[in-house]
Amino acid sequence: MSYTIYDIARVANVSKSTVSRVLNNQTNISDEARERVMKAIEQLNYQPSKRARALSSGFDAIMVISRSAKTTSNNPFFADILQTIAEKAEEEHFDVILQTAKNNKDELDKCIAKIRDKMIKGIIMLSSPAKEDFFKQLDIFNIPIVVIGKVEGDYQNIYSVDTDNFQDSYDLTKLLIEQGHKEIACLHSPLDYHVSVDRLEGYKNCMQDYGLPLREEWMIDSGYTVETGTQAAKRLLTLDALPSAVLATDDLKVMSLYKAATELDINIPTDISIAGYNNTSHTPFLSPALTSIEIPVRKLGEAGTEILFSIIKEHKKPASRTIIKTEQIIQESILVKQ
Template structure:
């Protein structure tokens, strides 16, 4: 016969509510009583019914919100960080629910539905929209939300884990300028997320502060997909009135598109074109010339975000609302001094 919490209470000589508090990791219980309950659980070989427990206290699950699959399918960042989050959730014995949505309203509706049905105890968002209306609406439900990205507003239940995208972009652009480059292009993503805005602004401010011309045809919105990035790279390098001497690429897709076009068109790198960029993938070591880049610490972002979320789920209130993870600038062979 399968043991119940009543059996545990009897063996441990405690109340049913005490057993329930131990099973739900609540703190309002003496250590002596907790130990008696744990020994009774071990003696009876008790395995809690997860569904039955969820009906009263909610499922042990977190939800991961990603962008639409149309914008993430070719981007290695999302698969890498999902692996990091899933591994940490598994250690905490939590399930992971992955959610994508067609638009912000659809996303909010799905979130609210899962919160009200007690299906989740916390949320991790893998992107940070520039329009923070979503955060304001979600904040009122009193459930912890960790955003891997920038959060500008002040909220009670919204927390941020991020890198300094603005400064990193400024520093990469500055490095090109220090190497003598003056005609520097930027291939960036659409400006509907904080990360895209900050990376572009780092480039723009560095160029302006160093008295360099910002040529409209050198500032290219290169989309989210392989196809769009490739088309943008071809347009920049083959059809502009003249070619820049260097390109700053704001993510892996833009970097790969530049390398591909240069290979196809026999544009010698770095002698004819220098490049710097961001990278968070396993492809970087295979690029020739080796890429000068900001290495995004994807695992650290995932680990820090998930650890912060579980701290909040356990009502550990020692963490700050904003956490910054340091990055590394790796100087290699993709830039020539002119």
């Protein structure tokens, strides 16, 4: 026989609203009433359906918002961090809804619809758009949103988990300079997201601090894929004035440079040195081994998910910004210039 909360209320001799508060872990209830309700639940072996819970408090689900497919194709970062989030959500007995969208308006409309239908209790965003209108329009719904990336504005319900992308790029550029390089190029992603902006700015600021020229033809937007990255790398590596080193602002740019150098018979690091970012299982197989910033993908996913569930389940108010430390790994892809 299937029992309802009305049956629990009858057996426990309490109101239906009291049963509802117990089932939703609310605190405005006496210990004695809570104990009677819990004994009635055990006596009746009550198993609430997800739909029944959703009608009063929402589904036990979080939503993960990824970037559009055209910007994540063949990028292992998104698959790796999604796997980490899914594992943590499973531990908390929550479902995960993955959302992609055609454009910003489509994405916003889908989010608002799911929030209003009580389909989700929180959101994790796998990127941080440089234009933060999206955040402003969602903040008013009083649902926790954790962004894996930088957030510049001040919001009530939006939290950032990120690495220090500006400083990491500054430090990688500084490393190249300290190894004797003065002609340093940069392959970067489109400046639609904070991460891309900050990594390019770290490079530019370091070059300026050391009095080195910034050449427009050496700062190349390389798109989001290995194909567009390889085309950009070939343009760079066939210039009449070849840089002595390149900073690649993500692992797809790194793989593009290695691929282009091989096809053009350019030796790394004898002909050109490379420093970049490593956050996948692919880059350890590159030869020569890459000097890089190691991005802690699992730590980002775990920290973001833990913050989200601390808000949802424990009603905690965490810090608005959390920075995860990275590690600089020095290997064989940089030639020391005398």
